Amino acid sequence: MSVRDIVAVALLAAFIAVLGLFPAIPVPVIPVPITAQLLGIILSGAILGAKRGFAACLLFLILVAAGLPLLSGGRGGVSVFFAPTSGYLISFPFTAGFIGYFYSLFRNSLTPAKEILIMMVGVFCINHLFGIIGLVFIGGIDFSKAFLGDLIFIPGDMVKIVLAYLIASRLRRALPDAMDGNR
Numbered sequence: 001m002s003v004r005d006i007v008a009v010a011l012l013a014a015f016i017a018v019l020g021l022f023p024a025i026p027v028p029v030i031p032v033p034i035t036a037q038l039l040g041i042i043l044s045g046a047i048l049g050a051k052r053g054f055a056a057c058l059l060f061l062i063l064v065a066a067g068l069p070l071l072s073g074g075r076g077g078v079s080v081f082f083a084p085t086s087g088y089l090i091s092f093p094f095t096a097g098f099i100g101y102f103y104s105l106f107r108n109s110l111t112p113a114k115e116i117l118i119m120m121v122g123v124f125c126i127n128h129l130f131g132i133i134g135l136v137f138i139g140g141i142d143f144s145k146a147f148l149g150d151l152i153f154i155p156g157d158m159v160k161i162v163l164a165y166l167i168a169s170r171l172r173r174a175l176p177d178a179m180d181g182n183r
Contacts, residue, residue, distance in 0.1 A: 001052075001055075005052055008047075008048055008052055008056075009048065009052050009055045009056045009059060010056075010059065012040065012043065012044045012047065012048055012052075012053070012056035013056045013057070013059040013060040013063070015040050015043070016037055016040035016041065016044070016056070016057070016060045016070075016092075017060060017063070017068075017070040018040075019035070019036040019037045019039060019040045019072075020035070020036075020037055020070050020071050020072045020073075020074075021072075022035065022036040022072060023072065023073070024072040024073045027149065027152055027153075029145070029148065029149035029152060030084065030135060030139075030141060030145070030146060030149030030150070030152075031083075031084045031085070031139065032084060032085050032088060032131065032135070032149075033072060033073070033085075034152075034153065034156050035071075035072035036072070036160070037071070037072060038123065038127065038157060038160050039160040039163060039164055040060075041057055041092045041095050041096050041127070042095070042096070042099060042119050042122070042123065042160060042161060042164040043164050043167060043168060044056040044057055044096040044099075044100070045095065045096035045097065045098065045099025045100035045101075045103065045122065046099055046100070046103055046115070046119065046164060046165075046168035047168055047171060048096075048100060049100040049101075049103065049104050050096075050097045050098075050100035050101040050104060051097075051100070052100070053093075053096035053097055053099065053100040054093045054094070054096055054097035054100070055093075056096065057092040057093040057095075057096045057097075058092075058093045060092065061089060061090075061092060061093065063076075064076045064077070064080060064089070065077070065078050065080075065081065071089075082138060083138065083139075084134065084135050084138060084139030084141065085131075085134065086134045086138050087130040087131040087132065087133050087134020087135060087137075087138065088127060088130060088131040088134060090130055090134065091126050091127045091129075091130030091131065092127075094126050094130070095122045095123060095126045095127045096122075098121070098122045098126050099118055099119055099122040102118040102121075102122075103115070103118060106118070112165065112169070115165050115168070115169065116161060116162070116165050119161045119164055119165065120158075120161055123157050123160075123161060124154075124157070127157075128150055128153070128157075131150060132146045132147055132150050135149070135150070
C-alpha cells in the first residue's frame with residue numbers, strides 16, 4: 001500500500017469512528033441499536049474499493065478491539081465481539097469489500113440504479129445476514145425473532161444507502177483519479 005492508500009484507509013476509519021458520535025437509537029425487539037456507522041461502511045467500499053475499503057473497516061474494528069470507545073454509545077473492547085451486535089460488526093469489512101468489488105467491476109458502466117443496487121445487496125445480504133447469524137448464535141435469540149427484529153433496520157439503511165450514493169457519486173465526479181477502485 002502506498003502512503004496515499006494508507007492515508008485514505010485511515011481517513012475512512014476515522015470517519016466511521018466520527019459517525020459513532022451520533023447517539024444510538026435502541027430497538028425494542030432486539031438488543032441492537034440503530035446507528036449511523038453503516039453509512040461509513042458503505043462509503044468505504046464505494047470510495048476506496050474492495051481492498052482499501054476492507055482495510056478501513058478492519059482498522060476500525062482493530063481499534064475497537066483495542067478498547068477505544070468508537071462504537072455508538074462509547075462502546076469498545078473485545079467484549080463487543082461477543083455481544084448480540086457482533087455479527088453486524090464482523091460484517092463491516094466484508095460489506096465494504098463486496099461493495100468495493102462490484103463498484104470496480106462495473107466502474108465503466110455505473111448508473112445510479114446499479115450503484116444503489118450494489119449498496120443494497122452489500123447491506124442486506126452481507127451486513128444483515130451476518131447480523132442475524134450473530135443474534136442467533138451469540139445473542140441466543142430465536143431465528144424468527146432475529147429476522148423480524150432485523151427488518152426494523154431496513155428504512156434507516158435505505159436512507160444511509162441513498163446518502164452514500166449521493167456522496168460517492170459527487171466525489172467520483174469531483175475527484176475521478178482519487179476514486180480508482182482498483183487500488
